[in-house]
Amino acid sequence: MSESALFEAQTRFVADLEETPLGTTDQVDESTPPGGLWLEAWRTLRRRPLFIISSVIILLLLAVALFPGVFATQDPTHCELQNSLAGSTAGHPFGFDQQGCDIYSRVIHGARASVSVGVLTTTITVLIGGVIGALAGFYGGWLDSVLARVTDIFFSVPLLLGAIVCMQAFPDKTVVVVALVLAVFGWPQVARIMRGSVISVRSAEYVTAATALGASRTKVLLRHVLPNAIPPVIVIATVSLGAFIGAEATLSFLGIGLNPATTVSWGGDINQAQNSLRSDPAVLLYPAAALTLTVLSFIMLGDAVREALDPKSRKR
């Protein structure tokens, strides 16, 4: 509380009863209904420029991923070698790549692969990591020890290293395969955060109260502990969605990610760009910019959500 506010509160406190009717000092501010953590967070969020910018970009990205045909009329796989590395012309704002494909429509159609891998991987990691972390944190004891060691084992293989080794075993490199492989090495982070969060919530007074009132263990976990332990997981899920998109692009860039023959992806296009990079930087620039903007907006969204959900950082 700032000094002037403190002073004001004190003067009001010592005012005569006749001057200040009891009603006004004791009144609860009812102009805005009291919201829970989520409503409070939403109110903070919608005023933050960081949140607005990043969510506009993400919504646009989702629209592009769902309906690429609306944004680009050209077929991304229709390529004519005579257009190889040609500059931008009418209807082809970004020019052509080495194979003579329209870069603009490849960038637009590449969004779907990235978004699908990101969303799918994040969903799987949150489900696996969330369940394991919550069980370990809530029940403790030997279950915690076992689950924590299993988490440590998977955590000790760095995401990209594990994924690179794993990918070679799958001849059919689809979006689902890439997402599963990334999820195998991505869930321990969620599990660790969920476990820590559940442990800190478990000893809260309302949890003790619920137990004292006779709620079953499962009900306490599902109704009282989980909803309050989820915020840090949402933050990490948002940030890692961007990270998984980056990882997918890296795999595709290395030539062991999504199959370039069947899936248009930014990472695959950047891989192709290596050959003609020195003569025409545009082939690298556009897919790389799309990728960067996507990852950046998820990081920014994560930052904004973290600040909104963490009352400690809201003060500043």
Add this chain to the structure above:
Amino acid sequence: MGWYVGRRVLQMVPVFFGATFLVYALVFLLPGDPIAALGGNRTLAPGVIAQLRHQYHLDLPFFQQYLIYLKGIVTLNFGTSYSGLPVSEIMAQAFPVTIRLALLALLFEGIFGIGAGLIAGLRRGGFFDSTLLVVSLIVIAVPIFVIGFVVQIVFGVKFGWIKPTVGPEATWGELIVPAMVLGSISFAYVLRLTRDSVSENLSADWVRTATAKGMSRRKVVSTHVLRNSLIPVVTFLGADLGALMAGAIITEGIFNIPGVGHALYQAIIRGEGPTVVSIVTVLVLIYILTSLLVDLLYAFLDPRIRYV
């Protein structure tokens, strides 16, 4: 402290077995026959296949194979690759290069990350601070292979300041720029970590006390703010050494550095199971060991950790 060290080291034992098993299973249990792939387009004679399978213990039950491999790790005998080269020889050539690269990257992110983070943290909200925050956010978001390409094209090809690719010797000098690329993302993290930590410690009680008793600003910053702020940063840097070595595969590919990542990538493409398993195991063990050391270091630097 003794108890804490003992408990942490004991916890590593199941992780060691689990991680080595995981790596081994990833390479050898997943579909794909490495021996059949050796022949390329031709099919090998059944006798040759049987002999090769026996030589690489592929005819044994999976668990027995794992035990042989485990014995190999403990005795530092990594076997031979399918092409007949001892795996330890491949690693002896590649590891020094990657260690040099990772150490340079660590040095870069440590010096510049902490330096810039300190200045930004001391002037929180200022122009320098805001600029650095935006720059670090972008650096985190740009994929490392794009940074690598741009650096290679701009400084290597256009301006000719550096050699675009690293020679077979991979000397310290040649590795400076690739190391900066490798360390760029961690540099941004170190910067943000230092900045947050410094600006938080600036308002700590002990800093106010130090200022109140008349200590100069310089002394307060160097002894009270910086030293306390460095605890999370030092632990981050320690844990990053393992991550940098494991993540060097991209940077080494772009700059053609004959390091571990390069060797690993070649081995994966050629289906060299024994080489892949050995390199990944060593990388994972380095990662496990550095995170153990960092945990112990953290407990040593910050006594509060030990009692949790």
